[in-house]
Amino acid sequence: MKLSLDWLREYVALPADLDPHQLAHDLTMSTVEVEGVDDLAAGLAGVVISEVRSCERHPDADKLNVCTMHDGRTVVCGGSNVAAGMKVALALPGAVVSGRDGKPLTIAEATVRGVASSGMICSSGELGLADLFPSKGKEIMDLTHLDAAVGSPLAPAIGYDDILLEIDNKSLTNRPDLWGHLGMARELAALYDVPLSDTPAPELPSADGGFEVRIEDPRCLRYTATRVEGVDGSAASPLWLAARLAKVGQRPINLLVDLTNYVMMSVGQPSHAFDARDLPERVEIRAARDGEALTLLDGTELALDPQSLIIASHEAPTALAGVMGGDLAVRDDTSALWLEVASFDHVDVRRTARRFGLRTESSTRFEKGLDTPRVEAALGLFQDLFAKLVPGSRIVAHVDSHPRPTAPVSVSVTVPFLHGRLGRELGAPAMIGLLHRLGFCTEQDGDALEVHVPSWRATGDVDLPEDIVEEVGRLYGFEALGFSPPQVELVDPVIQPVRRMERRLREYLAFRCGLREVVTYPWVSARLLEAGGCADTPTLGLAHPPSPDMRLAPSLVPQLLSVIADNLRYTQSFGVFEVNRVFHVAPQDGPEGLPTQPKRLSAAVVGADAAALFYRLKGAVEGLSGGVQVAEVHCIADPSGAPAWADPSAVVGIACGDTVIGHLGVLSARAKRLAGIKRGEAAVLELEVEALEPHASRENRYAPLPQFPQVDFDISLVVDRGVRFTALREAALEASALVLGVHFVDEYVGAQVPDDKKSVTLRLRLGAAERTLVRDEIDQAAAAVIEQLSASFGGQVRA
Amino acid sequence: MIEQLAALEAEALAAIEAAPTAAELQQVKAAWLGKKGQLTALLKGLRDVAPAERGAIGKAANVAKQRLAAAADARKEALLDSVSAVPAGFDVTRPGTQQPSGGLHPITQLRYDLDDAFTSLGFEIYDGPEISSELYAFDSLNFPPDHPARESMDTYWLEGRDTKTGAERHCLRPHLTGGSVRYMQTHEPPFRFVYPGRVYRNETTDASHERAFFQYEALIVEKKLPFTAGRLLVKTILQAVFGRDVKVRMRAGFFPFVEPGFEIDMQCLVCEGEGCSVCKHVGWLEVMPGGPPHPEVLRAGGIDPSEWEGFYINIGLDRLVMMRYGVDDVRHFHSSDLRFLGQFQ
Numbered sequence A: 001m002k003l004s005l006d007w008l009r010e011y012v013a014l015p016a017d018l019d020p021h022q023l024a025h026d027l028t029m030s031t032v033e034v035e036g037v038d039d040l041a042a043g044l045a046g047v048v049i050s051e052v053r054s055c056e057r058h059p060d061a062d063k064l065n066v067c068t069m070h071d072g073r074t075v076v077c078g079g080s081n082v083a084a085g086m087k088v089a090l091a092l093p094g095a096v097v098s099g100r101d102g103k104p105l106t107i108a109e110a111t112v113r114g115v116a117s118s119g120m121i122c123s124s125g126e127l128g129l130a131d132l133f134p135s136k137g138k139e140i141m142d143l144t145h146l147d148a149a150v151g152s153p154l155a156p157a158i159g160y161d162d163i164l165l166e167i168d169n170k171s172l173t174n175r176p177d178l179w180g181h182l183g184m185a186r187e188l189a190a191l192y193d194v195p196l197s198d199t200p201a202p203e204l205p206s207a208d209g210g211f212e213v214r215i216e217d218p219r220c221l222r223y224t225a226t227r228v229e230g231v232d233g234s235a236a237s238p239l240w241l242a243a244r245l246a247k248v249g250q251r252p253i254n255l256l257v258d259l260t261n262y263v264m265m266s267v268g269q270p271s272h273a274f275d276a277r278d279l280p281e282r283v284e285i286r287a288a289r290d291g292e293a294l295t296l297l298d299g300t301e302l303a304l305d306p307q308s309l310i311i312a313s314h315e316a317p318t319a320l321a322g323v324m325g326g327d328l329a330v331r332d333d334t335s336a337l338w339l340e341v342a343s344f345d346h347v348d349v350r351r352t353a354r355r356f357g358l359r360t361e362s363s364t365r366f367e368k369g370l371d372t373p374r375v376e377a378a379l380g381l382f383q384d385l386f387a388k389l390v391p392g393s394r395i396v397a398h399v400d401s402h403p404r405p406t407a408p409v410s411v412s413v414t415v416p417f418l419h420g421r422l423g424r425e426l427g428a429p430a431m432i433g434l435l436h437r438l439g440f441c442t443e444q445d446g447d448a449l450e451v452h453v454p455s456w457r458a459t460g461d462v463d464l465p466e467d468i469v470e471e472v473g474r475l476y477g478f479e480a481l482g483f484s485p486p487q488v489e490l491v492d493p494v495i496q497p498v499r500r501m502e503r504r505l506r507e508y509l510a511f512r513c514g515l516r517e518v519v520t521y522p523w524v525s526a527r528l529l530e531a532g533g534c535a536d537t538p539t540l541g542l543a544h545p546p547s548p549d550m551r552l553a554p555s556l557v558p559q560l561l562s563v564i565a566d567n568l569r570y571t572q573s574f575g576v577f578e579v580n581r582v583f584h585v586a587p588q589d590g591p592e593g594l595p596t597q598p599k600r601l602s603a604a605v606v607g608a609d610a611a612a613l614f615y616r617l618k619g620a621v622e623g624l625s626g627g628v629q630v631a632e633v634h635c636i637a638d639p640s641g642a643p644a645w646a647d648p649s650a651v652v653g654i655a656c657g658d659t660v661i662g663h664l665g666v667l668s669a670r671a672k673r674l675a676g677i678k679r680g681e682a683a684v685l686e687l688e689v690e691a692l693e694p695h696a697s698r699e700n701r702y703a704p705l706p707q708f709p710q711v712d713f714d715i716s717l718v719v720d721r722g723v724r725f726t727a728l729r730e731a732a733l734e735a736s737a738l739v740l741g742v743h744f745v746d747e748y749v750g751a752q753v754p755d756d757k758k759s760v761t762l763r764l765r766l767g768a769a770e771r772t773l774v775r776d777e778i779d780q781a782a783a784a785v786i787e788q789l790s791a792s793f794g795g796q797v798r799a
Numbered sequence B: 001m002i003e004q005l006a007a008l009e010a011e012a013l014a015a016i017e018a019a020p021t022a023a024e025l026q027q028v029k030a031a032w033l034g035k036k037g038q039l040t041a042l043l044k045g046l047r048d049v050a051p052a053e054r055g056a057i058g059k060a061a062n063v064a065k066q067r068l069a070a071a072a073d074a075r076k077e078a079l080l081d082s083v084s085a086v087p088a089g090f091d092v093t094r095p096g097t098q099q100p101s102g103g104l105h106p107i108t109q110l111r112y113d114l115d116d117a118f119t120s121l122g123f124e125i126y127d128g129p130e131i132s133s134e135l136y137a138f139d140s141l142n143f144p145p146d147h148p149a150r151e152s153m154d155t156y157w158l159e160g161r162d163t164k165t166g167a168e169r170h171c172l173r174p175h176l177t178g179g180s181v182r183y184m185q186t187h188e189p190p191f192r193f194v195y196p197g198r199v200y201r202n203e204t205t206d207a208s209h210e211r212a213f214f215q216y217e218a219l220i221v222e223k224k225l226p227f228t229a230g231r232l233l234v235k236t237i238l239q240a241v242f243g244r245d246v247k248v249r250m251r252a253g254f255f256p257f258v259e260p261g262f263e264i265d266m267q268c269l270v271c272e273g274e275g276c277s278v279c280k281h282v283g284w285l286e287v288m289p290g291g292p293p294h295p296e297v298l299r300a301g302g303i304d305p306s307e308w309e310g311f312y313i314n315i316g317l318d319r320l321v322m323m324r325y326g327v328d329d330v331r332h333f334h335s336s337d338l339r340f341l342g343q344f345q
């Protein structure tokens, strides 16, 4: 919303030297957010009122004229209506106007087809004044009838020596009283503790002119109809009034319509002017009937239904209550009006405006909740304006139906309550003084305060003790209240093993395993769901998903596949992980029956060598328990229920105790194809984070150092490819009690061994708890291992 | 002969010192001290010397021999000590081996910084469901029944629940505050907790709007909690996170779930309040709404508003991270683009 400082000053005696930026800051801190301060005169700097003394056709251009201006300068002008004797707006060199493309254009001394030109005679569009001075085609602004001295600046002559404040509408949603200049002036009067001049009280005739207002629906709170005769539907507004409307973004139309807009922009109360001929006997405010329609000014027809509250005359809808009038408007030959000033239920106006997609200045105000006494303020201003601007006009009849006046609101608070909430003892007199400045009345009884809320704040805005805290605090200045240390009760130390585990898990994967954390959307396409092995998993959907085939992902793998595919466009080898929730159809226990939403970890390492990637990721899983401080986690071969995205020959289960909590595997060729992964290999894992069991504290135990030396020795054996390390290890451990450990060193497949074989190198650790081994014992143990392995696996063994 | 011996010793010493490698030293040693060495040859000439002189010369020759042997040993040790493990021409200017380049998401980084600041003040960390219900997302938070945010244009409602209301109408949580009500319902005051998480809004995305974004909520409920204490809390936290003095201002703002409501601004750290492109030349950045929870919200959480007071803030993490690093497009956070994420160590 835009506010004119000049207009505000009509109602509030602001200090003369108040800097508009200071005002914007003060309003922002205590009331609403001021988004911009626009100095209109600065925008018109260098534009003066001039007169065309002579006007000759340009020697070299048919459509250009060479004009001599009031100060003797020559200006080349392409305006179609330029003529000698015309008063015009002249932009001097250095002035900035709006160019053809709307971008700023700085006027400079120029030569136009051989003729020197020192300035530009402007069209209204070039000065941003098209609303105020409508023009056709290439016409320039004709100011001949403007009562202003030639050579003087343009801005003051048209009421543009003004400052516009741009208010963020969102910050105004809870303040219906501020949707007009008078309301904001009232707020400023309180802020600066200066006087406010309210609108005059109306003095209306008691005659009803035989007119009937029939309110048949509780959604109409008040309806007044005022008959004004002796008006002229073709009259235009005086410049000052048109300028005020244009400045705040309201296009001037004709005097009668402009008056309704002016009153709305002043007191925030919408109204509607009907030609009296269109409302001959009465109006009905009622729910529309099925099949009824309302034709709008632009010709569109709204199909109404009983949800719509309408104003009807002669059984026909003439307006959508509080939102928009129909096509029966004020016309050039209008001489008498029925002026509607009414109030409607704010919820209903909001719904209607939304349903029909018609957000108007009127509905925007009504939907905030306007108080019904505001109708008087509007009528008082109307009466004043008709008297001043429409000579010969007479208010001859007035009907006021007021079934649901705004209820008085009062709030009980105590002085200690206010002190306690504010954090500072301002004292009762100071706080009462602040409330009075804002229009509240108070009754004090000891520490108790009964605060009566003014009607313009009583439509839902202020009704709680906390609201009174806010009013006092913001007018005193929140910043001025200072700081105080919170008085908190001592509580037990907060120990949250699960939270700590989650953080350690992320840090382990990032900093120990070298993976990069990603965050993906919870919704995913059908194609990725299939690639991620979720084709047959029931999924949840959104009523309005970001794109039609998106479902909520029951696994993090589908998104992970797209992360892999996307990043492969830039890089060939990388590792990523994500910790996030997935969504399952099965409901949880509890009254809401919310879907189950387990937290998962997904990770992938991407590169050229699938086997190496698999073992790298497997290493990350095997290091989890130590790195994250959780109960041991291990991998199990030949898992049941292996996911569809995994290559069946390279997949393991991830288990915590006997419970399988996830899977790790090489990404299958099919998954890669479906996910659009055209090159590279990936190992992928997914596991249930909530299945990891965090230790309450660190669980490491000290093991005494071996008292006697232990010896390592390596053996290599050539065995069938299918022989597993776990089998070799078991056999080696069984071969001799002196074998304390069997470690994997290396595996070789290639030219040095037969096609169906592999060479495996193991490192055996030998030792005894109670003595140092002698050479013979070591040799015997090694021989036993070799013999056992050869016997079990038929391999050639060499130590 | 004594003179001859001295000359020979000096020559041998020079050769030992000059030997460039252990192998050459060995040759030098053989040439002087070996069986066919020059010193040995000289000593063989003793036979021709007068017996009276023989003793003295023999002694001198032995001393010289020992001295040369010691010099050779010393030279050998020096040569071995200076052997290099790297080949000749080793290039110290080559880049070092890269460490695995993992890292946390920039949002997670800021979140953990906030966690550290809050947990040091005794706050608990809470985590709630991402699919919530209208009951918690709106009803409990004093949103009027016709509030525009309930419309599908703002909230991601789950499909097939159009006719349901309240607890049975499910949505991706539009904010975290509903989850805070869950916490209140299951905990006895006084308490203080933070609630980090991702929230969802159905809107058109651009450089400053996302459908999924991150909030960080904090709520403290105590017997007494004046505005001035809440203000100090906010300042303390921001200071802890940014590691420097941060100017904070609180101004009137309207949110249904706080009363009174505040917009909390932080002075722009890029320009120190002078105005720059990051703060859109205002000098201040809106970082969070806050204020005491609305009495209806406390009531929804099962807390008697006449007995307990609270202070609540809800930090928009995306904007704060954008300011921290000068990120110009909020959509990067969900892009999973490693060229972006890789910049945050």
Ligand SMILES: [Zn+2]
Binding pocket: B268, B269, B270, B271, B272, B273, B274, B275, B276, B277, B278, B279, B280, B281, B283, B284
């Ligand atoms: Zn800045």
